Amino acid sequence: MTTSAEPSLAVIGAGPAGLAAALTAADRGVRVVLLDAGAQAGGQFYRQPAAALNARRPQALHHAWGTWKKLRDRLAAHVAAGRIDHLADRHVWSVEREFGGGGGGEFGVHALLGPAQTESQTVTADAVLLATGGYEKVLPFPGWTLPGVVSAGGAQAMLKGGLVLPGRTVVVAGTGPLLMPVAAGLAAAGAEVAAYVESTHPADFVRHTATLAANPAKVAEAARYAAQLLRHKVPVTVRHTVVAAHGTDRVESVTVAALDPHGRVRPGTARRIACDTLAVGHGMLAHTDLAETLGCAIDTTGDPFVVTDAQQRTDIDGVWAAGEATGIGGAALALAEGELAGHSIAARVRGVEPRPADRARAARTRTRLRKFFAALDTAYAPPAHWVEQVTEDTVLCRCEEVTAAEVREAVEELGATDLRTVKLLTRAGMGWCQGRICASGVAGVAGCPAGPAKRPFARPVPLSVLAQEPEHP
Template sequence: MSESADLVVVGAGPAGMSAAATALAGGLRVALVDSGTAVGGQFWRHPPEHARQSIPTEDLHHALPEYRALCHALSAARAAGRLDLRLAHHVWSAVREDDGFAVHVVDRRQAPREIALALRAPKLLVATGAYDRQLPFPGWDLPGVLTIGGLQALLKGGGVAAGNRVALGGTGPFLLPVAAGLAARGVEVVTVCEAAHPAAWLRHPGPLLRNPRKWAEGAGYAAALARHRIRVRPRTAIVGAQGHDRVTSVRIASLTSDGRPRPGTERHVAVDAVGVGWGFAPQLDLLVPLGCALTDSADGNAVVAVDRGQRTTVAGLYAAGETCGVGGAALAVGEGRLAAESVLADSGAAPVLRRRQLAAVRSAVTGQRAFARALALAHPIPAAWSSWLTDETVVCRCEEVTAGAVRTARAEDGAPDHRQIKQLTRAGMGWCQGRMCGPAVQCLAAQQRSYEPAERLVATPVTLGALAGLDELDDIDDLDDLDDLKE
């Protein structure tokens, strides 16, 4: 099956929704693709439509009026036949064609059956968001140890709390809304371990002062935590977890300025669930194979390089949201609008935003991006976090590769980065393709935080049956490509 549009937008989170709505308002035909069963992405995740009345989650959301306005705009465009909304469609590849792009997807609405099709358009906008960035520690592979985003997804998507007695750890303000949301549903949040220290913000006060909504939001969370008597421990980390069939306790420790556990400060806390998060990593799987230039961001991630209009270095290809750097939903919405305006201009269509409106959006995006940078500098990954690991600690959970194996590959075989480590140990060759372990392996190998994901022809697992259903496999034209596809 093959369908055509003026613009394909991959990702129906805040950035993708705002981009699609703006492009539609400008008269373009848009195909909006997302792997989820509803629009909104992770930020505006809701229970299934039939269960929303019985599972209240309104208190877990921000900017709901904007979400509803975007939903209304998309619904109206779909009813008018100008929006092709493809939910439960997983994009596994995007390639250049002479007149634009072909986006290869599998329709999984009738899983386990998969139907392959290609969406074609002269313009492509990628807004695939980000996923939780993790640092391994002894016991992190026990059942009951989740990412912070996983805990919140359970709350937003089903009103489900992962446990009755929960410890949270990592760094960044995302710990606070998750703690508040759990506590509001009767969960005992025994501790919140924040690796950074609040004084770090004093070195970057400008962006915080220029974004009063941010500190007002933070003050609200602080009040909620105080009301539920949840203690936030600065410069402290979860450095181990214990249990047999599932986690039963965590080991926490105060940290030195470089992130090493302070001797004599370790203590054990009984829990039945754990949430850990060290920020987020952009989802670049579709952008890297297309040849987009990347750049470093303040949080140690490689992100796609874009101009003021969200154009990448590849003609006709645009990016918005967390792929350009993790910065929150408001920033993603603004970047989505800017990207769509660029698509309209490059397509010869009239703009949707007037000059002053466009300037206001640009100004807001600039301010929010500055805040994101200050946030990353105030909440860095501890430089010496790898000192928490024993040689027996599993780093790659899919392939069960230990920290000792990674260290040996670096010390004895001279592996310089995560790509070479992958060849020597299989770390990153499992189901998640390095999404969970890639940044950690890079740090262990190169002693630096900067992480650039490897290029993959297949962005998400796809069945051979779906591939066999394609009319053509023009992009698989040599043995190396076939080997990569098998991998």
């Protein structure tokens, strides 16, 4: 276990929100340490191919390359000047309050090092910004555990980070704004996209016309992706869903079927599509683990997210949050929230107030985009009755191989009424991922809310690391 010199601000996550917060704070004289699990800054949105791959045109995989270049250059300048210490390959597993003892506000940030993750490093800071991002929600269906079934974001990560295709013949399916750029990117890279299957319908957006009109850049972005799908002759099917994936050693085909307006599969509409890969997703979830262990308020009225005020402050003194952790909303919203957080932190740590115009501009962007993504979240809701297609032998928890039949038995015969009890009775969620992948599916089949997980650590930690951790003063 090693301990670094003390900065004023620890930023966890170097995606759009974390970068914007770190750069804004550093511009105003705040000393920042930026910790990120990636080998390079940028997060999932600005994911870069490894330098050894010698990508000739990495910008071809991004639609916001100009913004990324500005962020990258500003970060390099601050690192060179010693205002930001960028710690890559740091997997933060815990943040402690009052780490310095004496009832002060100092925080201790514990991170596992590098790919091996057998050693831990601790940095201390007076303030913490949680920019932990989000991860995909994939709801279970028969065959979803077959090799060749990947998340939509996973397929995109393989393309952006590894310059490889997940397969040659791909079906992209599910719901959410991520699916269209994934399908367009795969088609442009040479994959045959056999079908783009979206469970919503364009009519679902009609009641949000005013909100869409207030965001012409976002509408134009969607139109560009639609044009790419048309150019590559990708078959687009709306108000349909994947019913099952089929294959022996890997996926060989998928069955899709039409949905009625209530989200139920229409009898007699099922058809098979041959493929060697299924890229599927049903939206995004916020990473709230670190916020939960710190005691931050979490909104659980829907999918959980960290609650913040107008300055991106949580209800824990000295802790800010920005980006997908505070609600899924894309890179532009994350940049605005990160900037607002950076202004607020600089005012708190250094007493440097931002120009009112800068704060007002970022606040307007945040308000507009939050309203926009709230509309998308409503329109892109997964099919209401998806659980009806989950057969008894469908595995819900891959780590512990728990089936839908076992979860239903826990509820119907053993009296489980919440996710924790289902977990205790079936072991669903007790494996390596600690329920991050399966919680939504298990909760849906059990008929109970998922809610916050309340994990003591944000990721698995070797016992050897825990044994080395000293008691703080």
